[in-house]
Amino acid sequence: MQEEKRGNCAMDLRGKRVLVMGLGLQGSGMAAARYAAQQGAQVRVTDMKSPEILAPSVKALAGLPIEFILGQHRDEDFIWAEMVIRNPGVPRTSRYLLLAQEHGARIEMEIGLFFLACPGRIIGVTGTRGKTTTASLLYEILRASGAPTMLGGNVAGVETLSLLPQITRETQVVLELSSWQLEGLEPHQISPAVAVMTNIYPDHLNTYSGMEEYAEAKANIFRHQTSEGLAIFNYDNPWTRRFGEEAPGQTWFGSLERGGSFARGSQELEPFLFYDTPLPGRHNRENILLATTTARRLGVRDEVIAETVRRFNGIPHRLHEFRERHGVRFINDSASTTPVAGQVALEAFNSPILLFAGGNTKHLPLELWPQRIVERCRDVVLLAGSGTDELVPAIQAEADKQEKNNPVRGVFTDFRQALETALELARPGDVFLFSPGFTSFGMFLNEFDRGDQFVAAIQAL
Template sequence: MSVFHGFEGKRVTVMGLGLFGGGAAITRFLARGGARVTVTDLKDEEKLSASVEKLRDVEVRFVLGRHVESDFTDADILIVNPAVPRNSPYLQLAREHGVTFETETNLFFKLCPAPIIGVTGSNGKTTTTSLLGAMLRDLGVRVYVGGNIGVPLIEHVEEMTEDDLVVLELSSFQLEDLHAIERSPHIAVVTNISPNHLDRHGTMENYIAAKRAIVDFQRDGDIFVANARDERLASWAGASNARVLRFSSQDRVHDGTYLDGSALRFEMDGDSGEICDRGEILLPGIFNVENYLAASAAALALGVRTEAIRRIARTFRGVAHRLELFLEENGVRYYNDSIATTPESTIAALDALEGPIVLIAGGYDKKAPLRQLARKVIVRCKAVVLIGVTGPRIAAELRRCENAGALQVCEEGTDFEAAVGRAISLAEPGGCVLLSPATASYDMFANFEERGDAFKDLVRSLTSPAANQ
């Protein structure tokens, strides 16, 4: 049966195009299937110009800068963008009129013929997804990597077969909707669980429930790869119908992967051995060792050779915006860690680096607790430059810490150029400047990529010979 079956002639409303075209792929897919598609977004066409341009060659009706009730009451199907608040009155209106709800992720799960390996976690999921995709290519099959990592795969579902493999990074926003279709991936990899997106989910319990959808509907024959150090995941494993593989950077595990001294090792299916040495991994920090262990457990379960995993360790240089060393000038190293949108991510980055650290932190407030971050900053940093809405919150937490007087704290509000300039002036040879905000970017930038690119551009500009003449 065609993947387009059931869409021809249907009235479909896509709610939420997004500044970077998050709804463009599903719109093209539906239009190709013969649906009569309306795209609606509260942002106007000027703000969405880049996204609209991606659909210029598609027969689609746009309703931008507003929502029209009839687009929700008269539709056959409503596609809801993950960023749309679930308490939107327009969603309630559609429910009252019996409209069928769908999301791009749910539709992909329904239509994809290939085994899906889902990766989630509060931290590390992007690196783990990328690593696993690279490792699986050793099997000689087609491997698709996408999802929350920024690559929508719905447009490729038509070409996929059951012999392919799909690696999907899944956010809590995407996962919470899987409950509606009672689907989980064949292999679920969960790196860790810590407070995140509480501005959206309201409580930690709701956030955990959304994440848990990645394992809730697994069956016999499926696999759950869990961080052995995370107590919440231990409870998930105890209730799982799937085979459970564990990974640990501290303790030996008897079915999974672990760090033994400097060696990454595995025990699985009656076999055991060394995967690689920690020194072979190019990326810094124990959290990246854990990312390798998580990806390796899933890869080994699918038949990837240890030699291939070792080769990836020696060649994989990471993903953009994740502890990305992009410049060394006058003895100072500059790291772009803009993808660090949680306090835990920034704590991990601080633990990974050496020398006096000047940290740039702050941004949009996701209501995450900041006390542990403040304590780590006091211990690891020479100075901190604070920006954005959460700048004052972080400063207040720092003042509550012991030895707060030893840390130089600068608050620059929303002046990002001034913040970067201040950080550069405070750095010293042998040390580093680290952008690791611990928060989202939405108060000052469209997304973490834009923030990271702006940081790199400013550093290169402000440290250039011309700037110092």
């Protein structure tokens, strides 16, 4: 059913009063505003951030008939709207959205509008960890095969709706999809033709009522596929293994523990042959296995896959080694916003680690992160925040348990001072790992701004 819907029923916005809730700085809000204006809608944009912060986004939309209401949300704008396009970060329970619905407005998201209008084959990738790397690698493999291919979705700086004019029926569209974006597919009961799910770990539990609700939001990536759909799951993660048994389409599993991939219900294993990669860590081998399994199902030749994996150096802000100086390797893992991400980052290296971490909590369990910190880190420098307040006593307790010295060398409210302290501790042969494990808000605009500031400071040395 979703195949008939997709690409043939772009919503008619001509003359409609459309309110974009959340302009943001990463592309989604800008794309929604641009698209609605180009479709002939009356467009207003509202965002709680100040005009000064949002100036780059406003400038990018210069010349379009768009009204901006910044630094506040006004009830009158939500009562005025016939449609509200909400930013993925806006909770469904927002009183402003409820007010708009009470007055008859439809609530949409950029990604839902994109699915309805996109004529190409959509390959969606989701998961708590690894979705960006998996989607980006899959995009590079498909592009190397010669197929017309585009990358969008939850990718920083990409306006996904703005890709539509370049997409034909022959285009393969790889979309990284967050749980919030996938909520935008549920009202239309639509899923991508190809779905890839990397893993499910605790995340965003400050937004969702619990793991079940969070995981179910992710499950929209395959729930509405037909029997002709294709879905690929990580067999080694309990959540994604369970979802793989429920998927309505053709289903494959990738398993590092078993050493390859296999169709659901089959005992025949397709070996994992692509270990020749510059990417560190077991988690990246999982990402590669899922991307290569998907590429094989889509008919890409093994030699194209292998060559692409060999030259794929990863993604900025995700365990990205960007400099070596005086024998110290600098790693930017600023997209690490959960304790499990911090834990996985530590497990990716065998060299002595100087950890630069800390930030604000999403109320997630610390898991094995404090244990790995004491086991693997010689020195730890922390940025202040509510998450750091949880982590510091946990590290002390773990140090006592392991009968080791506490590696924490200080908690800092000033980023530059923290960085200078960490640099003084670095020695030749160290991995200088910036993997915060918590969110960035308060000290930075977002995790990308945080990573950019870190990289700029190190490059300036």
